[in-house]
Amino acid sequence: MLARSPGRVADYLDAIAQLAPLIAKHRDAFDTERRLPDTVFNALADAGLFRLWLPRAFGGPQLSPTDFMSVVEAASMLDGSIGWLVGNGGGMSRAGGYLAEPVAREFFSDPRAFIVSATAAVGLAHKVEGGYRITGRWPFGSGAHHASHFTALASMKDASGNEEPPRFYYFRRRDVVIHDTWRVSGLRATGSCDFEVRDLFVAEQHAHDFIGVSATQDGVAYQLPAVSVFAWTVATVPLGVARGAMNAFVELAGRKARQGQVTTMRDRDIVQSNYGRADALHRAARAFLIDAMSQLTAALTEDGPRLIEARAVFRTACTHAAETALRIADLLAAETGTGSIFETSPFERYVRDIQAATKHIAMSPNNYVVSGRVGLGLDPGTFRF
Structure with a gap:
């Protein structure tokens, strides 16, 4: 199944229905592996389900919030872990509406791009020439094993020692250490493990504000x-x-x-x-x-x-x-x-x-x-x- 370009919600609902037998076939592995099997993840990605809020400028469907909800609900009806990852992955494709256009195009040039996010501001950032040095370990990285990129909140202090509002910083998969912490009862196949970086350089164009972020694309999801x-x-x-x-x-x-x-x-x-x-x-x-x-x-x-x-x-x-x-x-x-x-x-x-x-x-x-x-x-x- 090829990655989808902009389409109607019905296309995504039909794709989810067609994936039901594959998900049922691999469901027993969800609990034992505590992550989605690669076959299942790739099928979801190839159906375009991790690009639901990707801006139209980059070939995404840029769904409305209610259309997004309908697709995530349908995925969740099949399995909670499937719905959780479609919601998280499809939701984080909205990063294309915050990042500078060249960066967004680079990130989403991979049709199976999946950005893992963490919203706990437990990381530390230090301003350096051209960007930042980031150190932190964040919990609940849903889909961590299949990520192409990670993004997480980190705090930084100004010259007077006052803490500035946290910002989002984006990391490549190769720069991240994943800790096998996801040993839980429910949503086991989400693989929501801790992830960590230490003294990692992040370029300025790979960061943006959290509160009051300025959208780079038009659309409700980015506002x-x-x-x-x-x-x-x-x-x-x-x-x-x-x-x-x-x-x-x-x-x-x-x-x-x-x-x-x-x-x-x-x-x-x-x-x-x-x-x-x-x-x-x-x-x-x-x-x-x-x-x-x-x-x-x-x-x-x-x-x-x-x-x-x-x-x-x-x-x-x-x-x-x-x-x-x-x-x-x-x-x-x-x-x-x-x-x-x-x-x-x-x-x-x-x-x-x-x-x-x-x-x-x-x-x-x-x-x-x-x-x-x-x-x-x-x-x-x-x-x-």
Whole structure:
């Protein structure tokens, strides 16, 4: 399958559907290898799923936020790790909208380019002639084993010793040491290992601001606040995994009877009620998430209370979506019974993948505190929201 140029969302959804048999074939290796098999990663890359936010100027589709969400959800329905890497990799292709054009063209000349990112500002940068010297070790490098480039936040002090706002610095794969730290319960195939550089020179053109970054390309994805756009790439995953669990439950309920009963699960009133409840929960949380993103994009041209409120409510929607996905997974697993705890059951994977995804800071319960403060007329209490 050739790398895709700009196309309709339907093309990506069709590509994901065609990849389902390949993913099912290799799924057992997801847990044992704790990374995607090369065959699966390359198939995703060749389908263009790591270029979803690449600017049109570089041959990318430059999807809208809601179209991006639809594609990530579809990938997440197949498998949580697949969705997580499509969200992260496809999301980080937006680097083409921040970097200088020659640098962006160089990075994405590889049709299988995949940029791994870390947003914890735990690195240190020192200004030198022509660029910076960077040292740091960052956790949660999703897709690290398949990266072409890495980017991470690092802090720097000015001449007076005052800490400046962190910036993003980009590294080549050959300059990075990957530490095998990803021994976890859920999202195991994301290979989200620590990565490290020591006293690495990074040219000025391979760095840009984090807060208030100036876009080099036109497009909504490049105008969104940095913290918000990072949240969107991961908060869209749990609802997709939950819908995958719902689809699996429909198939199971049509053929299985609970122990001691003759009728299939789907013929029981309680099962019908709980599935209907799960569907309502999913639709409501998804609608809230989309509405919050719509309100945020509508407020981008402003720099005042409306934008602050929109950013705070958006983060609430991310947390609400995560909590809803957890509730749906627990509800369906309870209906499935003890069968859901076996590794042979898809529900076992759905549950632990959702549990792992929702631990991400983008979906932290603290987001309710921020939106609550703003709603009560207080300041947000943090700049990262």
